[in-house]
Amino acid sequence: MTINMRCQDKERLVSYLYDEHTDAERDAVEAHLARCRDCSDELAELGGVRHHLAAWRTPEIDLGFRVVRESLAAAGRPSRWRVPAWAALPAAAVLALAVGAAIANVELRYDTGGVTIRTGWSRGAPPDVRPAATTGASTQAVSRVPRSAGMTDEAWRSALVDTERRLREEFTRTRAAAATDASGVTGPLPDRADLVGQVRALIEESERRQQRELALRLAQVVQDVETQRRADLVQIEQNLGQIEGLTAAQRDMMQYLVRVSEGQ
Amino acid sequence: MTRTDEELVALTVGGDVESFNQLVVRWERPIYALAYRVIGREEEARDVVQETFLRAFRGLANFRGQAKFSSWIYRIALNLCRDWIRRERRAPVSQAPEGVDLAELVSEHGPAESIEDLVARHDMSGIVARAMERLPEEQRTAIILKEYHGMTFQEIADLQGCPLSTVKTRLYQGLSVLRRQLREQGHEASSVGRSR
Numbered sequence: 001m002t003i004n005m006r007c008q009d010k011e012r013l014v015s016y017l018y019d020e021h022t023d024a025e026r027d028a029v030e031a032h033l034a035r036c037r038d039c040s041d042e043l044a045e046l047g048g049v050r051h052h053l054a055a056w057r058t059p060e061i062d063l064g065f066r067v068v069r070e071s072l073a074a075a076g077r078p079s080r081w082r083v084p085a086w087a088a089l090p091a092a093a094v095l096a097l098a099v100g101a102a103i104a105n106v107e108l109r110y111d112t113g114g115v116t117i118r119t120g121w122s123r124g125a126p127p128d129v130r131p132a133a134t135t136g137a138s139t140q141a142v143s144r145v146p147r148s149a150g151m152t153d154e155a156w157r158s159a160l161v162d163t164e165r166r167l168r169e170e171f172t173r174t175r176a177a178a179a180t181d182a183s184g185v186t187g188p189l190p191d192r193a194d195l196v197g198q199v200r201a202l203i204e205e206s207e208r209r210q211q212r213e214l215a216l217r218l219a220q221v222v223q224d225v226e227t228q229r230r231a232d233l234v235q236i237e238q239n240l241g242q243i244e245g246l247t248a249a250q251r252d253m254m255q256y257l258v259r260v261s262e263g264q
Numbered sequence: 265m266t267r268t269d270e271e272l273v274a275l276t277v278g279g280d281v282e283s284f285n286q287l288v289v290r291w292e293r294p295i296y297a298l299a300y301r302v303i304g305r306e307e308e309a310r311d312v313v314q315e316t317f318l319r320a321f322r323g324l325a326n327f328r329g330q331a332k333f334s335s336w337i338y339r340i341a342l343n344l345c346r347d348w349i350r351r352e353r354r355a356p357v358s359q360a361p362e363g364v365d366l367a368e369l370v371s372e373h374g375p376a377e378s379i380e381d382l383v384a385r386h387d388m389s390g391i392v393a394r395a396m397e398r399l400p401e402e403q404r405t406a407i408i409l410k411e412y413h414g415m416t417f418q419e420i421a422d423l424q425g426c427p428l429s430t431v432k433t434r435l436y437q438g439l440s441v442l443r444r445q446l447r448e449q450g451h452e453a454s455s456v457g458r459s460r
Binding site: 010011013014017018020045046048049050053054055056057058059061062065066067068176234252256260 | 281284285288292293296297299300306310311313314315317320321351377379386388390391392393396410411412416417429432433435437439440441446451452
């Protein structure tokens with residue numbers, strides 16, 4: 001079958017340009033080109049365009065996409081989500097409390113005896129750390145009364161009484177030893193009742209000072225929490241403003257990123 | 265032994281994830297090149313590639329082999345590119361490829377090509393990119409699939425969902441517009457003649 005090509009028959013010209021034609025089409029195009037200068041020039045110029053198109057390069061980037069099993073991915077994947085500002089608020093408060101507690105060395109304890117608040121400056125050595133200069137007797141005197149699980153109130157009371165008795169005996173022995181030592185000292189001995197009164201006053205003053213310091217520290221903690229809360233609120237407002245200012249394209253991109261991340 | 269795409273697909277469906285990764289390695293760069301040229305943005309093209317393979321992986325069980333794997337994955341990528349263009353409601357924005365430098369070009373082409381030619385080629389890359397971005401999406405995609413992916417008219421027609429004659433018309437119209445644009449910028453389409 002003979003094909004007669006016309007100048008308007010651009011589909012055949014394209015087929016010839018890309019060398020994707022039947023033999024009959026090729027013969028028809030070549031016969032037309034031999035007698036039509038315009039189509040011949042056009043074909044040459046389209047070939048020139050193709051030559052220029054070959055210069056269009058793509059970036060050399062490292063793609064490196066891989067599919068990994070979910071269990072492996074989950075194990076090795078760091079948390080990709082940042083804590084939002086609104087969620088960080090209680091965290092900041094807890095952190096501030098923790099920092100405040102660390103600064104004040106506050107110890108909060110809740111047990112069968114109720115809630116106990118102690119501060120570090122009123123705390124002695126840890127219970128299991130005994131001072132090196134402590135004698136065996138005094139060590140025994142400060143030893144704690146253990147309360148094991150299942151101990152009845154009667155047994156507990158009995159243990160307390162026993163401890164009190166041992167403390168009194170120890171105190172009596174210590175006083176006698178002190179009187180013996182003091183007998184070699186020249187000068188008048190201070191009145192014992194007066195001395196005890198002074199010591200008691202000192203202790204009371206010390207306790208009042210500790211209470212004041214505790215109150216100050218707690219006030220400081222509360223102030224820190226409030227400051228952090230205000231700062232977080234400002235941050236939240238700024239973030240909300242930024243989110244509201246996002247363009248539709250950015251929102252789409254964020255949604256896309258979330259969707260892709262959820263799929264991984 | 266190099267397995268065919270279809271063999272790797274079958275292995276993946278059978279639970280061998282690594283086989284799918286071989287498919288990714290085999291096709292990620294052509295898909296990236298396609299996405300980059302269609303939408304004209306590096307990062308978005310990268311996203312398209314990732315989404316393409318994610319969708320392919322999830323839909324692999326439904327891939328019955330009625331088409332070649334490459335055609336299937338090209339279709340996914342093209343649909344994603346089309347979605348992106350429609351979502352953005354704009355033509356692609358050509359970016360100068362950041363990963364291309366003269367040193368790299370020299371190392372690739374060796375001493376046979378002069379520095380002047382390399383620079384000219386580099387410049388021409390940007391000129392072509394800007395000219396291509398002005399084309400209607402269908403013409404641009406047809407040219408990309410034909411010129412850079414070596415597809416037949418019929419394969420392009422299948423991907424674009426149009427008659428074969430429409431593909432030829434799109435190619436002709438697109439090339440003609442490019443010829444005019446290049447001429448306006450002082451880049452005469454030299455008489456190279458038929459090339460393949």
